Amino acid sequence: MERQIPISELTKDQLQILYDRMEQELEHLRNSLRTLNMAVSRLQRSLHCLDSLSNKSEGSQVMVPLTSSLYVPGSLKDTKSVLVDIGTGYYVKSSLEKAEDYLKRRLSSVKKEVEKLQQLLSTKQEQHEYVSVALREKLVQTTS
Amino acid sequence: MFSVASFLLENTLENSLVPAAKFLEDIDKVVEEHGGISTVFQALEQLYTRYKILDSSLSRQKRSFQDKIPDLTNALQVIRWLRSLEEREQREPIETTFELADNIYSTALVKNPQVVYLWLGANVMVEYSFEEAEYLLKENLDGARDKIQQLEKDLAFLREQMTTTEVNISRVYTAQLKKQASNVASF
Numbered sequence: 001m002e003r004q005i006p007i008s009e010l011t012k013d014q015l016q017i018l019y020d021r022m023e024q025e026l027e028h029l030r031n032s033l034r035t036l037n038m039a040v041s042r043l044q045r046s047l048h049c050l051d052s053l054s055n056k057s058e059g060s061q062v063m064v065p066l067t068s069s070l071y072v073p074g075s076l077k078d079t080k081s082v083l084v085d086i087g088t089g090y091y092v093k094s095s096l097e098k099a100e101d102y103l104k105r106r107l108s109s110v111k112k113e114v115e116k117l118q119q120l121l122s123t124k125q126e127q128h129e130y131v132s133v134a135l136r137e138k139l140v141q142t143t144s
Numbered sequence: 145m146f147s148v149a150s151f152l153l154e155n156t157l158e159n160s161l162v163p164a165a166k167f168l169e170d171i172d173k174v175v176e177e178h179g180g181i182s183t184v185f186q187a188l189e190q191l192y193t194r195y196k197i198l199d200s201s202l203s204r205q206k207r208s209f210q211d212k213i214p215d216l217t218n219a220l221q222v223i224r225w226l227r228s229l230e231e232r233e234q235r236e237p238i239e240t241t242f243e244l245a246d247n248i249y250s251t252a253l254v255k256n257p258q259v260v261y262l263w264l265g266a267n268v269m270v271e272y273s274f275e276e277a278e279y280l281l282k283e284n285l286d287g288a289r290d291k292i293q294q295l296e297k298d299l300a301f302l303r304e305q306m307t308t309t310e311v312n313i314s315r316v317y318t319a320q321l322k323k324q325a326s327n328v329a330s331f
Binding site for chain 2: 042043045046048049050053062063064065066067068069070071072073074075076077078079082083084085086091099103
């Protein structure tokens with residue numbers, strides 16, 4: 001959204017409104033960034049888990065979660081394939097390598113989104129700072 | 145508990161958490177005896193703020209107990225099912241699919257478990273027999289339900305006290321307006 005009116009021509013009240021609105025936008029962007037970063041760390045954790053699975057042999061002891069706080073002792077059945085949740089209720093049985101590949105692809109696309117968002121965020125922050133300076137100047141002008 | 149003007153509170157100890165607000169019958173007398181309208185007004189506002197803080201804290205506690213309930217009921221169901229397997233002399237190992245990581249599931253064989261592990265939070269996991277685990281979960285579930293009931297009672301009582309205080313505030317405010325009107329009139 002390019003503003004064609006030079007900032008210096010806006011009144012104090014208009015500047016205040018612009019400042020507040022940009023503040024809101026920035027908060028919104030920061031929240032999105034937080035969510036994306038959480039997705040990145042979750043994907044990295046999943047990759048790590050896959051890696052440790054590949055080191056285990058069939059029949060090794062595990063604690064099997066039956067609910068989020070209840071576990072039972074059991075043994076690993078299949079260390080060559082896993083079920084991957086690809087969304088909308090679909091699960092795909094694939095080898096460890098394919099699953100790893102899938103996760104790595106997801107991870108790199110999310111990381112790209114994070115980069116784009118970070119760039120957008122810093123541009124917006126610069127603009128916000130600009131407006132804040134102009135607002136302060138206007139306030140000084142009107143009180144002098 | 146509440147370091148607030150005591151003339152605004154009843155002396156009874158109806159509720160151990162929530163002090164009872166006194167309904168101020170004679171506003172003018174109260175104002176006279178306790179340092180003028182703005183002092184009384186401020187004291188009332190302070191009391192109201194404390195009530196609001198208490199309200200959000202109790203509501204938060206209630207919500208956290210409510211969140212625990214579905215998890216506890218699930219775990220309890222699973223334990224009971226496991227016990228029924230034991231009783232039915234089910235000796236075949238069960239194959240189960242479990243969550244390995246966020247979107248990754250793996251299979252495991254569970255044969256004749258004699259014990260379960262319960263995650264108690266704060267990085268603590270304890271091994272229990274079926275009976276002990278069932279007992280513990282049931283105790284926690286009943287405890288959570290009781291706490292929720294108690295909190296609901298406390299919250300209801302609290303809301304009543306807040307209403308009383310709101311009424312007191314508006315009556316003091318009206319008294320102030322009347323006084324200002326009479327001051328202007330006596331010009």
